[in-house]
Amino acid sequence: MSAASSRVGQALQAAVSAGAGTYLADDTKREIRICAGTACHASGRVALRKAIDAALEERGLAGDVAVVETGCHGFCEEGPIVVVRPEGVFYPRLKPVDIPEVIETSVMGDGVVERLLYVDPATGRRVAHEREIPFYALQKRIVLGLNGKIDPYSLDDYLAHGGYSALAKVLSQGDPQNIIAEVENSGLRGRGGAGFPTGKKWRLCRQNLGEKHYVICNADEGDPGAFMDRSVLEGNPHSVIEGMIIAAYAIGGGNGPVEGYIYVRREYPFAVDRVRHALDRARERNLLGKDILGSGFDFDIRVNQGAGAFVCGESTALTASIEGQRGMPRGKHVRTVAHGLWGEPTNINNVETYANVPFIVKSGADVFASTGTATSKGTKIFSLTGKVVNGGLIEVPMGATLREVIFEIGGGMLPGREFKAVQLGGPSGGCLPAALLDEPIDFESLLAAGSMMGSGGMVVVDDSTCMVDFAKFFLKFTAEESCGKCVPCRVGTSRMLEILERISEGRASLQDLDLLESLADDVVEGSLCALGGSAPNPVLSLLRYFRDEIVSHVVEHNCPAKVCRPLIRYGVDAEACTGCAACIAVCPVHAVSGERKAVHSIDEDLCIKCDACRRACRFNAVSVETGVLAPA
Numbered sequence: 267m268s269a270a271s272s273r274v275g276q277a278l279q280a281a282v283s284a285g286a287g288t289y290l291a292d293d294t295k296r297e298i299r300i301c302a303g304t305a306c307h308a309s310g311r312v313a314l315r316k317a318i319d320a321a322l323e324e325r326g327l328a329g330d331v332a333v334v335e336t337g338c339h340g341f342c343e344e345g346p347i348v349v350v351r352p353e354g355v356f357y358p359r360l361k362p363v364d365i366p367e368v369i370e371t372s373v374m375g376d377g378v379v380e381r382l383l384y385v386d387p388a389t390g391r392r393v394a395h396e397r398e399i400p401f402y403a404l405q406k407r408i409v410l411g412l413n414g415k416i417d418p419y420s421l422d423d424y425l426a427h428g429g430y431s432a433l434a435k436v437l438s439q440g441d442p443q444n445i446i447a448e449v450e451n452s453g454l455r456g457r458g459g460a461g462f463p464t465g466k467k468w469r470l471c472r473q474n475l476g477e478k479h480y481v482i483c484n485a486d487e488g489d490p491g492a493f494m495d496r497s498v499l500e501g502n503p504h505s506v507i508e509g510m511i512i513a514a515y516a517i518g519g520g521n522g523p524v525e526g527y528i529y530v531r532r533e534y535p536f537a538v539d540r541v542r543h544a545l546d547r548a549r550e551r552n553l554l555g556k557d558i559l560g561s562g563f564d565f566d567i568r569v570n571q572g573a574g575a576f577v578c579g580e581s582t583a584l585t586a587s588i589e590g591q592r593g594m595p596r597g598k599h600v601r602t603v604a605h606g607l608w609g610e611p612t613n614i615n616n617v618e619t620y621a622n623v624p625f626i627v628k629s630g631a632d633v634f635a636s637t638g639t640a641t642s643k644g645t646k647i648f649s650l651t652g653k654v655v656n657g658g659l660i661e662v663p664m665g666a667t668l669r670e671v672i673f674e675i676g677g678g679m680l681p682g683r684e685f686k687a688v689q690l691g692g693p694s695g696g697c698l699p700a701a702l703l704d705e706p707i708d709f710e711s712l713l714a715a716g717s718m719m720g721s722g723g724m725v726v727v728d729d730s731t732c733m734v735d736f737a738k739f740f741l742k743f744t745a746e747e748s749c750g751k752c753v754p755c756r757v758g759t760s761r762m763l764e765i766l767e768r769i770s771e772g773r774a775s776l777q778d779l780d781l782l783e784s785l786a787d788d789v790v791e792g793s794l795c796a797l798g799g800s801a802p803n804p805v806l807s808l809l810r811y812f813r814d815e816i817v818s819h820v821v822e823h824n825c826p827a828k829v830c831r832p833l834i835r836y837g838v839d840a841e842a843c844t845g846c847a848a849c850i851a852v853c854p855v856h857a858v859s860g861e862r863k864a865v866h867s868i869d870e871d872l873c874i875k876c877d878a879c880r881r882a883c884r885f886n887a888v889s890v891e892t893g894v895l896a897p898a
Contacts, residue, residue: 303338337501453643489692509620691720696807755798
């Protein structure tokens with residue numbers, strides 16, 4: 267063992283020993299783990315924690331049973347979640363009133379409270395243990411492996427599970443080129459959307475000389491319905507920090523000074539608080555800052571909070587924002603690895619990319635590359651949302667099919683509904699139909715299908731969704747979020763949105779479809795940055811896979827999903843109406859009238875088509891018709 271290796275090893279051991287006597291999460295100890303992810307917090311996590319503390323105190327168990335608030339467990343649909351260890355008894359949707367029974371049965375005893383267990387909707391069977399629930403059993407959790415197991419505020423928890431051992435290994439070896447080669451051999455590609463080879467980016471950044479190099483973590487997660495990076499930062503911030511330090515050493519070790527930034531949106535208060543706390547604890551243990559682990563390598567990280575502009579997810583706009591300028595992209599020819607933050611060589615990866623690095627260093631490139639496909643290695647985290655039974659945060663091997671994710675892990679559609687489409691890649695992704703459910707999820711397959719991996723948003727819709735309305739939602743988002751710097755994006759997306767509005771209102775012609783496609787191509791080709799260039803994807807996939815539905819809107823003035831308000835009309839079925847007046851009570855504009863116990867009627871001139879009357883009727887007497895406008 268070299269002197270440098272011995273010195274680093276001793277420094278890491280000193281960092282671990284510094285926490286001796288503090289509680290460490292341990293799968294063999296009796297403990298109660300509470301999901302403290304954003305979703306469970308919104309579902310009542312605080313009240314649940316108070317009830318648990320009170321119940322343990324009343325029974326004299328406060329000093330014997332540890333209560334650990336962890337990061338997101340992933341099964342957000344079932345929050346708030348409590349897991350009793352070491353047995354791993356899983357209790358979903360708990361309420362404070364349930365806590366005394368759980369404590370007495372599963373903490374003081376070895377039993378389970380049957381009525382509170384998770385019920386598998388596919389079989390109707392009650393499942394007691396977390397590991398047996400299909401939602402978890404069918405995943406492969408690498409980045410999310412410690413979410414739900416450790417306290418994100420505890421550096422000791424992270425160290426107890428091998429944390430920072432990858433960093434120690436890197437600093438002991440002392441050759442940055444070997445680290446870059448290991449990441450290259452692993453096949454890790456950027457998880458932020460573009461899928462650029464991570465090791466190659468590191469090598470290019472190292473080769474570009476400057477007075478200083480910068481390593482930036484892009485945590486500006488702005489996609490509607492996406493919460494992957496947020497949950498990793500909230501649940502295991504040290505994994506990202508460790509990955510960033512390794513990247514900094516690979517890029518700058520012996521190559522000049524390096525500084526780091528985590529660029530995170532201000533709307534993520536839990537993530538910001540936990541990251542800052544983690545940075546402070548890492549500095550205290552000599553894992554960050556000057557002379558890290560006695561290696562002679564200096565590196566520190568600052569947190570920069572963005573104002574929530576979607577465009578700041580683009581690398582050059584992000585660096586402009588950190589510099590204090592308006593977040594606007596530069597020309598396509600600008601490469602941040604050469605001219606990034608303050609004109610210096612800059613490496614930018616997203617949260618998930620950095621969080622994969624410690625695993626690669628510890629386990630080896632071959633182990634990481636053994637999962638996934640020939641060109642897309644490892645796993646990918648998705649936020650599975652929309653009209654699906656099991657919504658939440660999942661991690662699956664690259665190459666898993668859409669059907670496996672949506673129907674096996676996600677549990678399929680809600681009762682009585684059929685799958686219609688899935689939107690991948692956020693507002694810049696495409697909508698894929700049922701015919702492509704068996705397509706593998708990897709970078710190349712999704713691009714060929716007219717979608718993209720993106721950062722990992724996955725929105726599932728069923729037959730109650732109008733695809734014109736769905737595409738309009740995403741295009742409206744990108745049009746509003748355009749920075750306005752280039753004409754194709756600023757004007758083109760707005761003109762495309764106007765055409766979609768005409769289609770949904772029954773005012774479009776078939777020629778508008780050709781114009782829509784032409785405009786989309788112009789925006790793709792002419793936009794300054796990748797965000798503008800991918801903005802038309804929802805529309806292009808709509809034209810490609812759901813053209814019949816668009817034509818139905820244009821030619822027949824028919825919205826098959828009965829969503830587009832100008833194309834539908836509400837009426838009352840005289841045979842089904844009992845005159846209960848429930849619809850009258852909820853109508854906000856008094857469009858419904860009629861005597862009690864007599865057939866009611868709806869005034870079309872007053873009706874705003876809010877759907878309140880149909881939802882209030884218990885007798886299915888309110889009907890919705892479409893195709894009511896005469897063709898132009």
